[in-house]
Amino acid sequence: MQSDYDAVILGAGINGxxxxxxxxxxxxxxxxxEKSQIGAGASSHSSRLIHGGLRYLENFEFSLVKEALNDQHYLLQNYPKLVKLRNFYLPVYENSxxxxxxxxxxxxLYGFFSRxxxxxxxxxxxxxxxxxxxLRAEGLKAVFCYADAKTDDYAxxxxxxxxxxxxxAEILEDEEIQSLTIEAEKITICLAERVLTTSLLINATGAWVDEVNTRFSLPSSYRVEKLSGIHLVIDRVLLPDxxxxxxxxxxxxxxxPEKETTLIGxxxxxESADVDDIKVNEEDIAYLLKESNNYLKNALKRSDIKEVFIGTRPLIKSAKDPSKMSREYKLDLHRLGKNRLLHIYGGKLTTFPSLAKKAAEMLKS
Ligand SMILES: Cc1cc2nc3c(=O)[nH]c(=O)nc-3n(C[C@H](O)[C@H](O)[C@H](O)COP(=O)(O)OP(=O)(O)OC[C@H]3O[C@@H](n4cnc5c(N)ncnc54)[C@H](O)[C@@H]3O)c2cc1C
Structure with missing residues (x-):
């Protein structure tokens, strides 16, 4: 079966x-x-925050924080059942x-940008x-409380x-691309039982973006740093907020705290391995347990962990220190004969509304 589309998107994460x-x-x-299922990548393995990113202010990323907080506002207004405002507490201890x-x-400043x-x-x-x-009381110097939003990323x-x-839109899950050919007038993508043609291909494969580009020899302007992040799911609710x-x-x-569990991350x-080969590192589990136990009266044990999940962030290579790499996204458009190819690089769960709006505007003509 062969079908022609105005656009074919690779990857059914939040951005795709x-x-x-x-x-x-x-x-x-x-x-x-989608080679797996909808939301199978980073979009179901995030920290589930719909936020501007208070800590990005330290890197003077004001435009990123502002855009993300505008998106937060949009999501709070339009998805009230899925995106909810919560009180977040910031305790400052002697050694902070x-x-x-x-x-x-x-x-x-964060409040100034928030809506x-x-x-x-x-x-x-x-x-x-x-x-x-x-929480332990010794060494506590000050506490702040501010509002930010939480979601269920997969939902x-x-x-x-x-x-x-x-x-x-058609979303084809569990589909492995057999071949991808770019000719002057059209792009042909062969799946196991279908052939799709288009003149607009969008690579929204998140952390897999470079692997897809290499495999199909697609031109691109950036490369990503793969930065994995784990979360511990503790088997009970430890804190009220x-x-x-x-x-x-x-x-x-x-x-x-989540419904019946607690998320620590x-x-x-x-990471240099292919995304599908990235595994949870024991050192990271030990790090999160140790740091949490510095603050908890009753130390958490390995047996309190119900689950550990890992996701990979695709950050645009820009700084030596990964924690200083921007969470900003880039839309990388290429013209190949009469075809267009758009790569999506980087980004956050929170910024999908503005990313999609800008990309759709860019591709309008
Ligand atoms: C640990 C961690 C914590 C985070 N916390 C937050 C947070 O609290 N708030 C926030 O705003 N953001 C957060 N993020 C960032 C956010 O999760 C990502 O920016 C966002 O989910 C990326 O979405 P995406 O659609 O670009 O990629 P993904 O969700 O990864 O989707 C890419 C999809 O492409 C598919 N794919 C790959 N290769 C192929 C192929 N060859 N053919 C077809 N499909 C393919 C994959 O299966 C996947 O489903 C976090 C990320 C991580 C890793």
Whole structure:
């Protein structure tokens, strides 16, 4: 069976499905090819925050934070069942490398860019400790509370995919590409039992982007650094609200209560293996347990961990220190004869609305 499409998108993560929805909205015939299932990649292995990224302010990434907080506003308004505002607490201990004044300044700026209208505030230590009985009191100097949003990343991706399908986009799951040929007038993609032709190919394969480019000899302007991150799922609810904590080496991690479990994350590890071969590293589990136990009265044990999951971030190579690499995305458009090829590089779960809008606008003509 052979079918022609206005656009073929590789990858049904949040970005591929959101762009499918945006193009279908323009009346285009769209197919998405997913080698696994909808949302199987980073879009179901994230920290599930819909946020501007308070810590990116430290790197002066104001435009990224502002755009992400605009997207947060859009998602809170349009997906109230899936994206919810929560109180996040930021305790400052004696050994915290960022002092209270710095957090206060960062929160002020973050509040300035936020559109939900809830102001950050200082919380009395006694009030905080009464609410967070599991946390140790020694060394606590100050506590701040601010509002940010949480989601279920997998459910959100499935919701966007469902909207794309309703608008007519086809999402083909469990499809391995057998061959991809670019001729002057058209691009032909052969699957096991179907052949798709198009003049617009979009590579939205997230952390797999370079592997796909290499395999099919596609031109590209960037390369990604693969940065894995793990989360521990603890078998019970430890705290009433999410908290962000600092490590002595200036890294940040969080403890977030979910329905019946607690999420602890995340880590950052540069990976050179192919994405499908990236595995959870025991050192990362030990790191998260150790750092959490620095703050918890009752130390967590390995047996308290119900699950460990790993995701890979595709960050555009730009700095030596991966934690300083920007979370910004790039839309990389190439013309190949009469065809167009767009790669999506980088990005965050939060910024899929503006990414899809900009890409659809770029591809309108
Ligand atoms: C540990 C971690 C924590 C994070 N936390 C947050 C957070 O709290 N908030 C936030 O905003 N962002 C967060 N992110 C970032 C966010 O998860 C990603 O930016 C986002 O999910 C990327 O979506 P995507 O659609 O580009 O890629 P993906 O969701 O990875 O989708 C790519 C898809 O392409 C498919 N694919 C790969 N190769 C092929 C092929 N050859 N053919 C067809 N399909 C293929 C894959 O199976 C996959 O489904 C986090 C990321 C990680 C890893």
């Amino acid at each position: 499905t959101a762009l499918a929805r945006a193009l279908a909205e323009q009346g285009k015939r769209v197919a998405v090819i 490398p960022r002092p209270a004044w710095m957090l206060r300044a960062g929160l002020w 939900h209208g809830q102001k950050a505030r200082r919380v009395e230590n006694a009030e905080f400790l009464a609410r967070f009985g599991e 959100l991706t499935c919701a966007i995919a469902a909207e794309a399908k309703t608008l007519g 999410p908290i962000f904590l600092q490590t002595a080496s200036k890294r940040i991690f969080f403890i977030i 995340t880590t950052e590890r540069s």
